[in-house]
Amino acid sequence: DGGITQSPKYLFRKEGQNVTLSCEQNLNHDAMYWYRQDPGQGLRLIYYSQIVNDFQKGDIAEGYSVSREKKESFPLTVTSAQKNPTAFYLCASREPPGEQYFGPGTRLTVT
């Protein structure tokens, strides 16, 4: 089945540690995205990539890093510089100008 997978579903880390969230898609989409959702807020764009080996900062990129070495993979690293890393992280892909397809999300808790 075509879709987007994110792993793991729940992730726990200690403060000061970097953590990498996985996102894989087999939809053959060029564009991929990372969002975070906080309670009472919408989806805020962290980073996006329109094509392999290229990515751009979104609205809240500070404290995050990404890579796009393969079309199907777009991992997100939450670094220790991110002040409020605890959130629900969503990965998506899209073939513009169509709709974005979202993965099931990863809930990251940093204590």
Next chain:
Amino acid sequence: DQQVKQNSPSLSVQEGRISILNCDYTNSMFDYFLWYKKYPAEGPTFLISISSIKDKNEDGRFTVFLNKSAKHLSLHIVPSQPGDSAVYFCAASAVNTGTASKLTFGTGTRLQVTL
């Protein structure tokens, strides 16, 4: 600067009645609009979209209306069902400005359909 706004954080509707969710935008370059539905702890799922060349798009119980002069769109769900209870996000993109792949989302409206 919130370019896509959903001013009603929540809405309660009786089963069988019409649900109307509203969305306003400020960026006149937006020309493609989408609605997503989201359950807790899951990724959003696409519902319906509309291009700026249209003012209405219908898909089963879901209809999206676009008023470009008012920079306003709405999602109508008729009839509302308990399974429609979720958070609904409005999103917009500017296809013709080279930023085609970036969507801007509103803050969402939580719909509760009661029996």
